[in-house]
Amino acid sequence: xxxxxxxxxxxxxxxLLAWLVMVAAIMLPGAFTTSFAAIGLVGxxxxxxxxxxxxxxxxxxxxxxxxxxxxxxxxxxxxxxxxMLSGAGKEALPRDTVFAAIMICCNGIxxxxxxxxxMRHYEQGFQIQGASAALAVxxxxxxxxxxxxxxxxxxxxxxxxxxxxxxxxxxxLVLYLVFVFVQTxxxxxxxxxxxxxxxxxxxxxxxxxxxxxxGLLIAALxxxxxxxxxxxxxxxxxxDRMGAPAAVVGIVIAMLVLLPEGFxxxxxxxxxxxxxxxxxxxxxALASIGLTIPTVAVVSMLIGQxxxxxxxxxxxxxxxxxxxxxxxxLGTGRxxxxxxxxxxxxxxxxxxxxxxx
Numbered sequence: 442x443x444x445x446x447x448x449x450x451x452x453x454x455x456x457l458l459a460w461l462v463m464v465a466a467i468m469l470p471g472a473f474t475t476s477f478a479a480i481g482l483v484g485x486x487x488x489x490x491x492x493x494x495x496x497x498x499x500x501x502x503x504x505x506x507x508x509x510x511x512x513x514x515x516x517x518x519x520x521x522x523x524x525m526l527s528g529a530g531k532e533a534l535p536r537d538t539v540f541a542a543i544m545i546c547c548n549g550i551x552x553x554x555x556x557x558x559x560m561r562h563y564e565q566g567f568q569i570q571g572a573s574a575a576l577a578v579x580x581x582x583x584x585x586x587x588x589x590x591x592x593x594x595x596x597x598x599x600x601x602x603x604x605x606x607x608x609x610x611x612x613x614l615v616l617y618l619v620f621v622f623v624q625t626x627x628x629x630x631x632x633x634x635x636x637x638x639x640x641x642x643x644x645x646x647x648x649x650x651x652x653x654x655x656g657l658l659i660a661a662l663x664x665x666x667x668x669x670x671x672x673x674x675x676x677x678x679x680x681d682r683m684g685a686p687a688a689v690v691g692i693v694i695a696m697l698v699l700l701p702e703g704f705x706x707x708x709x710x711x712x713x714x715x716x717x718x719x720x721x722x723x724x725x726a727l728a729s730i731g732l733t734i735p736t737v738a739v740v741s742m743l744i745g746q747x748x749x750x751x752x753x754x755x756x757x758x759x760x761x762x763x764x765x766x767x768x769x770x771l772g773t774g775r776x777x778x779x780x781x782x783x784x785x786x787x788x789x790x791x792x793x794x795x796x797x798x
Contacts, residue, residue: 587760
């Protein structure tokens with residue numbers, strides 16, 4: 442049987458157009474090129490999802506979902522650092538971005554996957570051990586990095602001293618690296634689907650095709666972030682006209698950056714591969730904290746710019762609700778559309794109270 446995961450010409454063509462649009466928007470900024478940036482963003486997302494699936498099918502799970510989650514997060518971190526280096530007034534940017542990523546992954550993406558999978562397949566199963574491990578690390582990472590700073594008293598406000606930043610960065614990185622070790626080596630079977638689907642009998646793509654897809658995946662993700670940054674002034678202007686808080690800008694940008702992971706997770710849920718969807722969603726939330734906090738801590742100390750990591754009471758309540766509901770809904774190994782609706786309700790509350798605080 443021939444491989445079903447190849448690199449058709451349209452993936453190269455769409456990606457080339459996206460890069461041309463991105464370069465044109467940078468060289469000739471204006472409403473005309475910006476409008477095409479939105480089209481280029483959609484094309485980049487579609488191309489990224491395709492190439493991520495090629496890589497995933499070649500290396501197997503959970504390595505495939507890990508590649509996409511880490512790649513998106515690394516580029517997202519680079520975007521955050523570049524904005525931090527652009528000037529003052531960005532103290533809350535890492536916190537807002539990471540919190541938005543957690544809510545999008547754990548409620549938006551997970552909720553849509555459970556809803557779509559439940560509507561199409563009625564009931565879906567996954568490995569409880571893998572979900573429990575991810576949620577345990579997510580609870581520790583989020584509370585230590587984003588809740589505890591709100592109660593520390595060495596530095597006034599939601600910030601941390603340099604020694605506290607070093608501690609938070611080391612703990613975040615160690616927890617994430619240990620989770621990746623468990624996910625990919627020590628207990629890999631916890632993160633694998635219980636049964637193979639029809640694709641398990643198809644011939645995997647060749648190593649050459651997989652390497653080409655890996656390079657094209659990175660190029661597509663760079664295009665996604667670049668086009669999202671080009672569209673950010675339009676988003677900021679729209680938010681200002683709405684009279685919404687500045688944190689809404691971070692939410693919109695996080696949504697744009699996480700589009701490839703969201704589409705890939707939804708496609709897996711629709712194909713009754715919920716385990717892969719959860720690997721993507723929860724893995725992305727973990728990577729967002731575990732890689733962002735150490736990086737911004739180092740940058741903050743190097744450039745002498747303070748950062749605010751502690752969440753406000755409203756966000757702490759939403760985070761606690763997300764973690765508690767996640768433990769309950771993913772604690773049985775079986776899900777229906779009801780769990781999806783619950784997560785989407787929390788996500789809707791997050792969006793509503795971000796716009797109407």
